[in-house]
Amino acid sequence: MALLELKNVRRIYKTKNVTTTALKEINFTAEAGEFISIMGESGAGKTTLLNIIATLDKPTAGSVILNGKDISNLKDNEISQFRRNELGFVFQDFNLLDQFSNRDNIYLPLVLSNEDESVMKTRLDQLKDRLGIAELLDKYPYEISGGQKQRIAIARAVITKPSLLLADEPTGALDSASSEMILNLFTSINEAGQTVLMVTHSLRAASFAKRVLFIKDGIVYHEIYRGDHESQQDFMERINQAQIVLSRGKH
Numbered sequence: 001m002a003l004l005e006l007k008n009v010r011r012i013y014k015t016k017n018v019t020t021t022a023l024k025e026i027n028f029t030a031e032a033g034e035f036i037s038i039m040g041e042s043g044a045g046k047t048t049l050l051n052i053i054a055t056l057d058k059p060t061a062g063s064v065i066l067n068g069k070d071i072s073n074l075k076d077n078e079i080s081q082f083r084r085n086e087l088g089f090v091f092q093d094f095n096l097l098d099q100f101s102n103r104d105n106i107y108l109p110l111v112l113s114n115e116d117e118s119v120m121k122t123r124l125d126q127l128k129d130r131l132g133i134a135e136l137l138d139k140y141p142y143e144i145s146g147g148q149k150q151r152i153a154i155a156r157a158v159i160t161k162p163s164l165l166l167a168d169e170p171t172g173a174l175d176s177a178s179s180e181m182i183l184n185l186f187t188s189i190n191e192a193g194q195t196v197l198m199v200t201h202s203l204r205a206a207s208f209a210k211r212v213l214f215i216k217d218g219i220v221y222h223e224i225y226r227g228d229h230e231s232q233q234d235f236m237e238r239i240n241q242a243q244i245v246l247s248r249g250k251h
């Protein structure tokens with residue numbers, strides 16, 4: 001069984017005079033353990049798609065099945081618990097709370113699930129060296145750099161051991177050295193078995209994934225896989241070529 005399956009997902013936004021088809025008919029499946037990037041031009045519907053998978057938004061039609069459960073039909077009172085148990089989020093702007101220490105920011109989702117403090121501590125101990133955050137835990141978000149904030153946000157996202165890690169432009173606000181560190185972290189988290197779905201505009205970021213989906217005209221227009229022996233540089237060049245071909249097809 002696939003970890004995630006989207007079937008004919010459609011999302012139409014209706015305002016007073018305008019109807020926008022953000023997603024026409026999205027179909028794809030993700031297996032457990034995959035690292036997938038989603039690319040597409042501005043306005044292609046990437047954030048809409050991620051929000052639907054994140055249960056922050058509902059499709060107009062179609063279904064989203066995660067771990068065998070149709071999440072497009074969850075009741076409101078089931079959604080927040082489901083989100084906390086199954087999903088981890090990393091955003092471009094980190095979304096850390098300045099009034100809490102970095103440690104407490106990381107603990108927050110477990111606190112909300114009433115987890116024992118000993119469990120929180122053990123889980124953080126397992127993560128802190130791998131993420132290079134041991135020295136940052138007693139500081140506050142406003143005392144650390146963007147790259148460091150993103151590492152704290154990643155710790156917060158994975159400490160619940162989510163089935164799926166969702167990232168929306170996680171390197172969008174970072175310089176290239178910090179971006180590289182974050183992308184290497186995603187790679188090692190993925191190699192440890194975590195499934196990752198990342199929206200990005202960056203060719204370099206996308207090339208860390210094993211598979212890239214291109215969204216265009218409201219559908220998954222194209223997808224490419226990294227070859228078993230393909231270098232990251234060659235994969236990046238193929239992503240670039242695919243992007244050029246897709247943008248030429250524009251009306």
Ligand SMILES: Nc1ncnc2c1ncn2[C@@H]1O[C@H](COP(=O)(O)OP(=O)(O)OP(=O)(O)O)[C@@H](O)[C@H]1O
Nearest residue numbers: 013014020022040041042043044045046047048049
């Ligand atoms: N709340 C909303 N109400 C009406 N239209 C919306 C709303 N949110 C998004 N849209 C429209 O839906 C389409 C897809 O938007 P979305 O933000 O998903 O694109 P995107 O691919 O993430 O773009 P970007 O790369 O610029 O962030 C766009 O045409 C956008 O204007």
